[in-house]
Amino acid sequence: MPAAPDVPPAETTTETAAATDALEARIGDLRAAVRRAIANGDRQAARVLRSELRQAEEAWDEAVLGSGGPAHDVRRPLVPVRDQVHQALTLLGAPAAPKLIGSVYAAFFPGDIPGSRLTSLRRDEERSFRTAPYARPFYLCPALTADLLSPARGLLAVSTWPQAQRIVGPLSARADFLTAAIRVAEQAGRGPDGSGVQRLLWRFAANIPGATAGTVGTVDPAVLAEAARAELDVHRDADRHQRERAAERALAQLDDAGRLFGSRLHALRRTGSGNATDGENTR
Amino acid sequence: MTHDSALERLRGGAEPRNHDARTIAALTANPGCARRGIMDAAGVDKDAVARRLGFPAPFGQSQFAITRGNAFEAQVKADGCAELLTLLRDRLGLDVPEVAYDDLEVVAGNESRELRHARTRRLLERALSSGEGTLFDHPLLRLDIAGQPAYLEPDVIAFQLGGRFHIIEIKSFAVIDGQAEPEQVAAAARQSAVYVLALRRLLEELGAPAERVSHEVFLVCPENFSNRPTATPLDVRPQLAVLGRQLARLTRVEQIVGGLPDDLTFELEAEELPDAVRTVEARYAPECMASCEMAFFCRDEARACGGTGVLGKAVRDDLGGVDSIGTALALADGSLDPSPDLAETAERLRTAARLRREALTA
Known part of the structure; x- marks a missing residue:
């Protein structure tokens, strides 16, 4: 992602860093929550949390690795x-x-x-x-x-x-x-x-x-x-x-x-x- | 009851081990072995005993062989036993309307053995009375081994070939140009004989003549180097006879137990386990290596005391009455005077020794 010309590059990195830190904290929390849900036998909640976790991980991928990488090219079938x-x-x-x-x-x-x-x-x-x-x-x-x-x-x-x-x-x-x-x-x-x-x-x-x-x-x-x-x-x-x-x-x-x-x-x-x-x- | 408690004492309080067709078939391999007989009758975990004695048996079926076997079985049974039906129609003249298939592996999502056995019984009873049903997949049969029920699962039973039941055994070794490895076939025949016997017992319980179970089993194997199945009829009457005799002998295990010391036990933690095992006489032959967990221990023991069995069953039988290799050699070179009953054997041994001497000096 090319940085906008009027924003200093250093600030972009700190912003990204803050965003990824927040994401990582959220990923950590979600993982713990999934584990708790499984331990309590609440599989329904675990599945919901797990999909949230997956979204957070994807967001993390995007923030750190940038979008458009080969990781996003994983061939998903068009039909479920x-x-x-x-x-x-x-x-x-x-x-x-x-x-x-x-x-x-x-x-x-x-x-x-x-x-x-x-x-x-x-x-x-x-x-x-x-x-x-x-x-x-x-x-x-x-x-x-x-x-x-x-x-x-x-x-x-x-x-x-x-x-x-x-x-x-x-x-x-x-x-x-x-x-x-x-x-x-x-x-x-x-x-x-x-x-x-x-x-x-x-x-x-x-x-x-x-x-x-x-x-x-x-x-x-x-x-x-x-x-x-x-x-x-x-x-x-x-x-x-x-x-x-x-x-x-x-x-x-x-x-x-x-x-x-x-x-x-x-x-x-x-x-x-x-x-x-x-x-x-x-x- | 004293008989049961004696067997329980032999196990050292452990749970009896379950028999399957493999172990029951192995019983017939060496009927003369008291050690094996007593340990099997008591349901002693021979593998654990052998490991405890320091002679672990490094066998058990290879994981690859099991996977291959399962894949071939699944292939033959796919699409409502499509390949199997084709085979039975081509080779054995099964009628086209005879396609009924009953899956007995799971009963209403439950795999408990009692339930499956009960259902097997019910379906076979119906088949006997009304002739319904053709293929029964994984029925659960029961055979009493020395008072302990053993559950057995043949691969398929085919019915309605002239009103008789046939056991079908699916094996993954290849039949090449009409020939298969004799050892594999022999093992399959022994196993199938166990199923035939178990099915006959069940039919007798249901009040039908045992002859309605055919002594001819069908062996389904891959043909040549392909994956295509072929069926070969196999007459298991000899195996049935041996098995029947051996099982009858097992039920008379009281007599063997009666001859043993009262405090004998094969408890794994016991200090004197090796002595306890040695108390019961074994009858080692090289063939034991293929079927008995105790074989390594028995071989070591037989070698140590120079038993003639180490040289093979044929040699042991030829030297009837001569227990050890040392005695045989002493008789041969004349350093030992034979007792009257060994005179003939001694004479032959001396002749053999003389011939050998002449051949070597000439």
């Missing part, structure tokens, strides 16, 4: 992670594991989803919903298991989907895999054929009977979609039946948060009693 995941899930149209979400996003959208962010995403979403229900247009939530209506391991879904779509029964893993294959093949048929897309198509085609009719190593999206539809026809009705039965139970038994994020304690108490749960009797 939750929107990235939402886009990929909307394309897939079925609950999916973070790994599949990542490769779908990388194949069809610009940029990558940073894997480390996905782990905390689900927790953040649930906390956000519980503090202010329905404040956001959509939430990313876990898929729920059909028998116990508890969060399924490592499967993400979108809150705006119908309840039955967010529930996974025993057949759903395969049915959703085939649904995803059809959706990905359709999307690939519309757009340009990158190497990422081909890899993704291959991942589906290799494990669906009759999907690899063409030349070795390449996948025709139309053939893949056709093969996936053929197998999906076998499973669809049974799977839908199980999911809808479970969805009815979820609507009848659970509150709003439970329908989105699953019931842990409820399910535990029920299994703890030793009786077969509804899900296991009605399946």
